[in-house]
Amino acid sequence: GAVVSQHPSRVICKSGTSVKIECRSLDFQATTMFWYRQFPKQSLMLMATSNEGSKATYEQGVEKDKFLINHASLTLSTLTVTSAHPEDSSFYICSASRFSGANEKLFFGSGTQLSVL
């Protein structure tokens, strides 16, 4: 099956620093990747959609300058949380799809727990 790898699984950083999270599709080329965040005991919230080689599309209320998304290749997307603050502490999850089609399903990474001190 299609595998999505996310790294790191857990990161602790100081307030004001930037953190980069990587999302890789290991055995397929991902035309589209999605980034979600999840607070404790809540559902996943879609942050942005990215297509290889183009700018990411952010959901309403998500600061694009705060959460930088780069999708430089068909197998790698990165999310950088810039100038992180304690309120950015959350579980971040990426997902990827293999092709553009209504019948496609998403494959999810294992998530990154970000803790900002």
Place this chain on the structure above:
Amino acid sequence: DAKTTQPPSMDCAEGRAANLPCNHSTISGNEYVYWYRQIHSQGPQYIIHGLKNNETNEMASLIITEDRKSSTLILPHATLRDTAVYYCIVGNFNKFYFGSGTKLNVKP
């Protein structure tokens, strides 16, 4: 935005069938019904999806009503490892919005 409604929690006895309902009355013609589950602090795991016909795979069965306004996920023989939050999602590859899901508690 999420277009589905699910009960917040359900209990099921180990070995019995778990039937998880989902309401998606505003589903449009080209949207599929997807089911995922999430075990604590992990990424969601794909279970099954369908458009209008009932579907079955090694994990579960999906029953979609004829008017497509609701569906039921069936885990035929629930085990303790099936304890998770189950999400019903309506959409296609463009956008996947998660609703609040159903916390399934499988009890011995």
